[in-house]
Amino acid sequence: MQVVTIGLGYIGLPTSALIAQNKIHVHGVDISQHVVDTINAGKIHIVEPDLDQAVAQVVQSGYLKAATKPIQADTYLVVVPTPFKGGNHEPDISYVKAATTAVIPLLKEGDLYIIESTSPVGTTEKMMEYIFTERPELEGKIYLAYCPERVLPGNVMYELVHNDRVIGGVNEASTQKAIAFYRQFVQGTLHPTNARTAEMCKLTENSSRDVQIAFANELSLICDKAGINVWELIELANKHPRVNILQPGCGVGGHCIAVDPYFIVSEFPMESRIIAQAREINNYKSFWCAEKVKSTRLAFELKEGREPAIAVMGLAFKPNIDDLRESPAIYITERILQDSGDADLFIVEPNVHEHKIFKLTHYKEAVEKADIVVFLVAHTEFKTLEIPTNKVVLDFCGVRKN
Ligand SMILES: NC(=O)c1ccc[n+]([C@@H]2O[C@H](COP(=O)([O-])OP(=O)(O)OC[C@H]3O[C@@H](n4cnc5c(N)ncnc54)[C@H](O)[C@@H]3O)[C@@H](O)[C@H]2O)c1
Numbered sequence: 001m002q003v004v005t006i007g008l009g010y011i012g013l014p015t016s017a018l019i020a021q022n023k024i025h026v027h028g029v030d031i032s033q034h035v036v037d038t039i040n041a042g043k044i045h046i047v048e049p050d051l052d053q054a055v056a057q058v059v060q061s062g063y064l065k066a067a068t069k070p071i072q073a074d075t076y077l078v079v080v081p082t083p084f085k086g087g088n089h090e091p092d093i094s095y096v097k098a099a100t101t102a103v104i105p106l107l108k109e110g111d112l113y114i115i116e117s118t119s120p121v122g123t124t125e126k127m128m129e130y131i132f133t134e135r136p137e138l139e140g141k142i143y144l145a146y147c148p149e150r151v152l153p154g155n156v157m158y159e160l161v162h163n164d165r166v167i168g169g170v171n172e173a174s175t176q177k178a179i180a181f182y183r184q185f186v187q188g189t190l191h192p193t194n195a196r197t198a199e200m201c202k203l204t205e206n207s208s209r210d211v212q213i214a215f216a217n218e219l220s221l222i223c224d225k226a227g228i229n230v231w232e233l234i235e236l237a238n239k240h241p242r243v244n245i246l247q248p249g250c251g252v253g254g255h256c257i258a259v260d261p262y263f264i265v266s267e268f269p270m271e272s273r274i275i276a277q278a279r280e281i282n283n284y285k286s287f288w289c290a291e292k293v294k295s296t297r298l299a300f301e302l303k304e305g306r307e308p309a310i311a312v313m314g315l316a317f318k319p320n321i322d323d324l325r326e327s328p329a330i331y332i333t334e335r336i337l338q339d340s341g342d343a344d345l346f347i348v349e350p351n352v353h354e355h356k357i358f359k360l361t362h363y364k365e366a367v368e369k370a371d372i373v374v375f376l377v378a379h380t381e382f383k384t385l386e387i388p389t390n391k392v393v394l395d396f397c398g399v400r401k402n
Contacts, residue, residue, distance in 0.1 A: 168198025251328025253317030314377025
């Protein structure tokens with residue numbers, strides 16, 4: 001059996017390595033020559049635990065080869081990016097289309113074509129139409145399915161094997177063919193459905209998280225006005241056996257939860273009111289945090305007759321990682337920078353050595369020098385940090401709640 005994977009990034013490369021570990025020949029395709037060369041040298045271009053050994057082993061044993069062009073295979077897996085574009089956050093499926101264009105001339109009877117990229121509802125059917133327009137003789141003779149990925153970066157090699165998967169074909173035969181493919185290397189349960197439901201399932205999972213976080217963030221705004229400690233409130237409310245409120249923060253970031261809900265909103269704007277509001281509330285929370293820093297700075301200036309020094313604690317989109325993509329902490333830091341004139345600003349991100357825009361300071365030094373300490377990300381280092389009582393603390397992520 002020969003598999004072609006298209007896109008060798010955070011998801012495509014671990015998936016390719018896992019398939020190859022199961023002694024299936026994988027031809028991995030990426031448009032980046034650097035990515036291809038790195039992998040063929042048995043190395044990796046992304047940070048993911050255990051992936052380096054897996055890639056080194058399968059490249060050495062000959063089961064994984066990388067190239068910039070696909071070859072003829074039995075199964076094609078599309079794992080390219082699906083960002084959004086424009087002011088209305090419309091999904092950009094041009095990468096999926098480009099990957100499909102590359103495999104169309106190679107397809108033959110009996111082949112399986114799977115999209116794993118997070119995609120708007122209807123993408124698999126659209127690609128099916130595209131394929132059959134170009135290759136009408138294949139209609140009814142190949143299998144097409146959508147199978148979303150739900151792994152947690154940092155634990156990908158484990159979750160790829162053990163998570164349940166949702167598998168939706170364009171027809172029953174395609175679903176069964178795709179299930180048989182994944183069964184070779186996935187130990188989690190494989191749940192059959194149709195392609196549209198599988199596409200919507202991925203978007204639903206991340207929208208659900210976004211909506212729940214928006215609820216917590218909305219509570220944090222209400223509590224601030226009402227003079228109530230939101231962390232204590234949520235802890236108490238969660239003592240109810242059927243209530244489980246998430247923690248508020250300085251917004252929502254990352255390339256999934258902050259992005260995928262837009263794929264629903266842009267296509268179903270009339271119906272997706274809670275989902276759209278959740279995106280707005282979570283974005284607004286970041287703006288509100290920046291405004292809060294501004295008003296705290298002005299109050300300090302009025303009281304002390306001088307500009308305060310400010311420590312900004314954390315840039316990543318969630319605790320204890322170095323991933324800054326779509327991070328609300330970056331947005332807030334930029335606004336603080338714009339607002340704070342000549343004030344001394346100490347920017348901290350313990351998981352990153354260097355940043356191309358911000359000069360980074362060690363977290364202990366930043367706290368020592370600052371008058372106002374702003375916690376944006378609940379990194380472990382910040383939990384037990386000694387903060388003298390004369391400093392003003394703004395804790396937007398609950399890292400100092402206990
Ligand atoms: N990273 C995650 O945690 C995660 C989780 C679930 C789903 N997803 C989804 O999986 C998909 C891939 O995400 P990722 O994080 O692996 O992206 P990524 O940016 O890490 O990797 C994508 C790779 O595809 C390559 N590429 C782009 N166009 C190509 C083309 N036409 N042909 C061949 N290669 C091409 C890029 O060079 C890049 O190396 C996205 O739809 C994403 O939403 C990601």
